[in-house]
Amino acid sequence: MKCSNSCRLFGACQALAGIKDSVILLHSVVGCHFGSLGFHISRDMSDMRQACTIINDRDIIFNGENSLKQALDHVSKLYNSRCITVVSGCVSQMIGDDVKAVICESGNGANGIHIDGAGFKSDFEKGYEDALLEFGKTFCKEAESYDAPAVNIMGMLYDDYKKEADIKEMKSLLGDKVRINCVTALCNLKDMENLSAAHLNIVFGRGSKLALLLKEKYGQPFIELDYPYGIEGMKRVLCTLGNFFNISFRSEIEILEKSVLKVFEKIYSYLQGFYGLPVCLYGSKARVEGMKNFLNDELGMEVVSIGVSSKEQSMEDFINSAVESDAALVFGSSFEADISDRLNVPLIQYDYPVFHRVSISDSPYIGANGTVYLVEDILNSIMNGPKSKKGFYR
Amino acid sequence: MKQRYYEELSISMYPSDLLHRFGVNGKISGSIYAAGEIEGVIPLIHGPRGCGYHYRYSARRRHYPFFNTVASCLEEEDVVFGGEDKLYNTIVKISQLYCPQLIVVIPTPVSDIIQDDIDSVVKKAREEKNINVIAVKSELFSHRDKNFSRKRLKEISNQKVNHGKNIDFDIKGCGYTEFLYALVNDVMESRPVTPLSINIETIGWGIEGKTVIKEMEKTLEKAGVKVNTYFPSTSYKEILKMPSGALNIVKRLRWAKRMKEKFDTPFLQANTSEIYSGLNGICNFYGDIGKLLGIGEGIKTIIEEEKKAVLEQTEKIRDKLKHFRVLLITRNIQMMPYIIKKYTVDYGLKVSYSVGLLSENYRKNLDITETVFSNLMKRIDYAKQNYSKNTRVYINPSMKMLKSMAGECDAILGTNDFSLEELEIPVIHIRHEETGLSFESHVRNVKKIYQKIKQGQKHPHMLLNKxxxxxxxxxxxxxxxxxxxxxxxxxxxxxxxxx
CATH class of the missing domain: 1.20.5 (Single alpha-helices involved in coiled-coils or other helix-helix interfaces)
Structure with a gap:
């Protein structure tokens, strides 16, 4: 069957690789290493904090602990990192390597952590949740709360398309009113240690296990939100924060709306082309919900087929429903090119993994600027089709 | 072929409807457009380089430029002393460079003003260099007849619903018809006629037009009717076979009338309004084809079978649609009688209200006088009395009234007006309906309307509405x-x- 999402190992890596002063060491076969890097290439190849023990056939027979020890030594010497995250894959689990013991013996007990990433155990989402939880259990401390409102953001991935730009946009929208203490997908170990200094955790679809732990341990509340695409999506975030901290974001919302509409006046005729347009949509739950709301409610499109990247999703069912639909656009990851190719319509890549597009500019997909960039990308994808045609009616 | 909605979406990336609020295409665009449909033909614009440059994109092919357009690139000297030599030299050069099967010279306002004798140049190139070249004749100076829409609307308003003949649809000076006329006039030669064969003009068949043409062929094949060729969307060689056709199914008339004069080929204009509207209209259409081909009786059985099949295929859905009350809103009040008929008779819906939105500007621009308006309203009243007695008709009701109407209905149909989302019931965009003359397209329409009403999507925060x-x-x-x-x-x- 076709896979609707990846395995636990990928989820763990995506949850933790964003901690900049840590290194991910995969204790697994080379395929896991290379495969996960494949989704990283288009994101930021200047950031290479991932290594692998490259388990080989000898390790299978005599166990891989020695290889792990060697690799840990290399990582310790070669990286100036505060933390080593060992993510073990299927093979090391199957041969019964005692990863924790090796980490301790290697002298990395204080700054090393083992995350069980055996892909046969669970999927990407669970891998993400468990890894973040395990990391939080190990490193989070009780910290003194900020005087001014502060939040943490969970649920984003290390290799999320538009990650840096989206975070920057979010920070700019919150301004001085709410401080972003930590975004787990782009932070350092100290930020993770001090998660409890914030007053609230915002969970964009993923990270609820850690959020629950922080609630139980430090009384820190959390709210789960869809990824905030569009004006309405961002309004929901601002209103939620406003209600929580009893502050007003009215002027920010007004500016947000006005600035988007001012730009969109330039393309109002194209926007009219979106009205009633059938489209299909695939992605992680929070992204799909956020994008669905934006496309349907704000652009007036009709989302006729939806797939959520989870273990429960039958990919065949989604593909069949999408291919049989009359969708004129497909929104998803780069893998949904399969569907868009079959429908012969454009693919708008917005969710992980995006490997057929790069995003190195400061061009978010959320907030005022993000809404403009997203619509611009949608329009350009449509206009970017083949231009030579024998006859208009041939 | 592109997926249906994507094709339509791509087309909307060249928003010509919007551009038409500020202008119309120059006449050259229609000729380039026609040339772009024909394999083996190169259009040569006899004018300055700007025409040769921009008409590649403004050639009525929306977002698809027609790259193979060339021009004689007239300059000041040519305007003073005449551009005939330049045209001749360009024809010769183009012939050597691209070896087209046919070059068609397209006049421009500049060449019209300096009164170059294009016909003589073309004749010289044919005779001296044996180049296959013809010229389009300018019917109007620069652009199409601006009174076309007004005259047509007036004519429609005088017509009784379901009783009149289809009104001719032909815009003088649009360039397209002139191009086709030139082909009929200058390159087609008499050939033996193949009985029960048809030529089909390929443009203007609406959403899913290509599919509808294929489906039409399938239905006609059952009566032994075959396609002789398409016009103009085919190769130049195929177009030469046109006089073998026993009947032309046409969208524009003047070229068809010329074929009638020259080869005695009868023609039938394929509109989707008046007598060809709705399911019975589709039956009328095939019936008329049969009559013109001399198989009127034979085709009757086929039409009856097709109609029966359509009714069977849509029976259950029509039964379900009966339970929905809809609010019909349209800016096209000349078509309102047929829209009422379609939704009630063909789809089985209950049209509780039928609303016409007719702005002052629209009335003024289309010269809708009190008489024309009164006649249009009589047509609507006829439709109401004959198809849907309980429908209440309003022109330009207030938003408060519209809200009250919407409160009694399940969906709004007949419009693409996103501002109606304010009424808080689903608006079923007109893009979901085809206007085809095939039985299959009728089935698709009924199914699609049911699907969309059932889905009932609303779009509460549309950016456009802000x-x-x-x-x-x-x-x-x-x-x-x-x-x-x-x-x-x-x-x-x-x-x-x-x-």
Missing amino acids: MDFNSDDFPLLPKNDILAAREIWSKMWLHRKDF
Whole structure:
């Protein structure tokens, strides 16, 4: 069957690789290493904090602990990192390597952590949740709360398309009113240690296990939100924060709306082309919900087929429903090119993994600027089709 | 072939409807458009380089430029001393460079003014160099007949619903028809006629047009009718076979009338309104084809079978649709009688209200006088009495009234007006309905309307609705500059005589 999402190992890596002063060491076969890097290439190849023990056939027979020890030594010497995250894959689990013991013996007990990433155990989402939880259990401390409102953001991935730009946009929208203490997908170990200094955790679809732990341990509340695409999506975030901290974001919302509409006046005729347009949509739950709301409610499109990247999703069912639909656009990851190719319509890549597009500019997909960039990308994808045609009616 | 909605979406990336609020294409565009349909033909614009440059994109092919357009690139000297030599040299050069099967010279306002004798140049190239070249004749100076829409609307208003003949649809000076006329006149030669064969004009078949043509062929094949060729969307060689056809199914008339004169080929104009509207209209259409081909009786059985099949295929859905009450809203009041008929008789819906939105500007631009308006209303009343007695008809009701109507209905049909989302019931965009003359397209329409009403999607926070659109200027954004540009266009074009 076709896979609707990846395995636990990928989820763990995506949850933790964003901690900049840590290194991910995969204790697994080379395929896991290379495969996960494949989704990283288009994101930021200047950031290479991932290594692998490259388990080989000898390790299978005599166990891989020695290889792990060697690799840990290399990582310790070669990286100036505060933390080593060992993510073990299927093979090391199957041969019964005692990863924790090796980490301790290697002298990395204080700054090393083992995350069980055996892909046969669970999927990407669970891998993400468990890894973040395990990391939080190990490193989070009780910290003194900020005087001014502060939040943490969970649920984003290390290799999320538009990650840096989206975070920057979010920070700019919150301004001085709410401080972003930590975004787990782009932070350092100290930020993770001090998660409890914030007053609230915002969970964009993923990270609820850690959020629950922080609630139980430090009384820190959390709210789960869809990824905030569009004006309405961002309004929901601002209103939620406003209600929580009893502050007003009215002027920010007004500016947000006005600035988007001012730009969109330039393309109002194209926007009219979106009205009633059938489209299909695939992605992680929070992204799909956020994008669905934006496309349907704000652009007036009709989302006729939806797939959520989870273990429960039958990919065949989604593909069949999408291919049989009359969708004129497909929104998803780069893998949904399969569907868009079959429908012969454009693919708008917005969710992980995006490997057929790069995003190195400061061009978010959320907030005022993000809404403009997203619509611009949608329009350009449509206009970017083949231009030579024998006859208009041939 | 592109997926249906994507094709339509791509087309909307060249928003010609919007551009038409500020202008119309020059006549050259229609000729380039026609040339672009034909394999083996190169259009040669006899004019300055600007025409040769921009008409590649403004060739009525929307977002698809026609790259193979060439021009004689007239310059000041040519304007003073004549451009005939330049045209001749360009024809020879093009012939050597591209070896086309046919070169068609397209006149421009500049060549018209300097009165180059294009026919003589073409004749010389044919005779001296043996180049296959013809010329399109200018019917009007620069652009199409601006009174076309007004005259047509007036004619429609005088017609009884379901009783009149289809009104001719032919715009003088649009360039397209002139191009086709030139082909008929200058390259087609008499051939033996193949009985029960048809030529099909390929443009203007609406959403899913290509599919509808294929389906039409399938139905006609059952009666032994075959396609001789398409026009103009085929190769030049195929077009030469046109006189073998026993009947032309056409969208534009003048070229067809010329074929009738020259080869005695009868023609049938394939409109989707009046007698060809709705399911019975589709039956009438095939019936008329049968009559013109001399198989009127034979085709009757096939039509009856097709109609029966359509009714069977849609029976269950029509039963379900009976339970929905809809609010019909349209700006096209001349078509309102047929829209009422379609939704009630063909789909089985209950049309509780039928609303016409008719702005002052629209009335003025289309010269809808009190008499024309009164006649249009009589047609609507006829439809109400005959197809849907309980439908209440309103023209330009207030928003408060519309809200009250919407409160009694399950969906809004017949419109693409996003501002109606304010009424808080699903708006079923007109893009979901085809206007085809195939039985299959009728089935698709019934199914699609049911699907969309059942889905009942609403779009509560549309960005477009946060802009200040208003009904009078729809779909223009009523900003000063935009409205000024529109008004100037209106004064300089539609109402030039008034100022």
